[in-house]
Amino acid sequence: MLNKEQIQKIDAFFNENGVQYYDVRQELIDHVSEIMEQKMNSNPSLPFEVAFDETVARFSKKELVLLNEAAGSNYDPRKEWQYFTKQRILKFLLIYLAMALPLYYLPSRPALLTGALYFVLWMVFNGRMLLAFRKRHPAPCKKLNTFSHPSWFITLLPVLYQTYIIGKYMLKINTETQVHPVTLALLPFFMLFATSAQMAQQHLKEQDYLAAKNNYPFLF
Amino acid sequence: MNKSNLYKGCLEPILLKLLKENGRMYGYEITQKVKELTAGELKITEGALYPLLHRLEAEGILEVEMENLGNRVRKYYSLTASGKKEQARSMIELESFKNTLQLIFNPKLA
Structure with a gap:
């Protein structure tokens, strides 16, 4: 299980890449954490930084901005x-x-x-x-x-x-x-x-x- | 032709079917289940999955439940009563879509 500082690093990544809503970020954090934990469990010598870089490489800033915008537009009056x-x-x-x-x-x-x-x-x-x-x-x-x-x-x-x-x-x-x-x-x-x-x-x-x-x- | 474009329109019925069969699921679990069921043929990206989940939640088709995992929170999705009806309807639509394609690509000769 990733520790608090590691979770904060993932949170900062999404925040810096256009996911401004905290609740949307939390869902992505869980997703990324799960992938990283699996990588680190299957290879215990894999450092967190390497697992992090490998995992977040799948996200482009454009995709994350769109994801954040899509979440914001879901309000139904x-x-x-x-x-x-x-x-x-x-x-x-x-x-x-x-x-x-x-x-x-x-x-x-x-x-x-x-x-x-x-x-x-x-x-x-x-x-x-x-x-x-x-x-x-x-x-x-x-x-x-x-x-x-x-x-x-x-x-x-x-x-x-x-x-x-x-x-x-x-x-x-x-x-x-x-x-x-x-x-x-x-x-x-x-x-x-x-x-x-x-x-x-x-x-x-x-x-x-x-x-x-x-x-x-x-x-x- | 890019196969992911063909799958794109089927993402919603796939998602609804998985939730019907599994009760409640979270985002990563859904991607893994689809990968497993299709032997890696279909990989759902986060950029396609989460906007769809959020839209279905806003439309009242899905309901959510949060679980605290210590350092992070997990969001589980499940079908609402209207979501169950929508799932049944989407299956009928998908079946009709498959039949239409069948007529074009594999016509039965008289």
Whole structure:
């Protein structure tokens, strides 16, 4: 069985040759270690360095970079949809109605101000949710493929929409501008869409995180 | 013609069949089993094997189990329930592929 330093040398080889994900490297390390152990067992006088050079010669940098990229591209966002159970969909629908109905029935000026209040509260809620998740799940000290699928851009959707509302209506709030109720009712829709998408991603990430923590505990 | 190109398209059914027969296997074990079964005729490279294993894992066809070996971790693959169905389907497809080739290269004379 190869010792810790020998394993670290193999790890460094893959890291230097484009395999940046630790979990992908671990699998290759096991593969290479097994080949080397067989070589060294059948020829006990074979030094580790010779066995190492002979074994890693089979890998080209190009092949390893491609292998790493292929592992990184395997994330399937459709898995996030598992989060949307019937109960959760119903809950989001009720929250949407509770938020949208006042915007729909209120006169323009109070509706715009209520919409702005919703937006501020949403920003605070979403920011706190993201920070709490990061606090609960500190990043591993090495990059893991299983925990490397970012996507925060969906939160831009309500921000852009609120900017549009501010630009089109709120800056002219004193000039009796009439806002179509549907225009305002769309704002909580975008907010809930972004928040639920974030929650779905966090739900999936949490599963990946716990699996990674179980498989590579010393990285956390 | 390079024989490895001919084998390339069959890698997935080969892998699924091995996992069906052996339960759970790890990467190196798969390469050795294929080498042994084909008397060295077919050698699966790491560059072909691992991307395929990772894709099948992402698609839910394979599930993984990790085992700590002291200084390193070993990743075992096995078929999921949908993987078992996929394996059966891939066998039918492969059989049909073999029959089609048979028609071209070794036609039965009436």
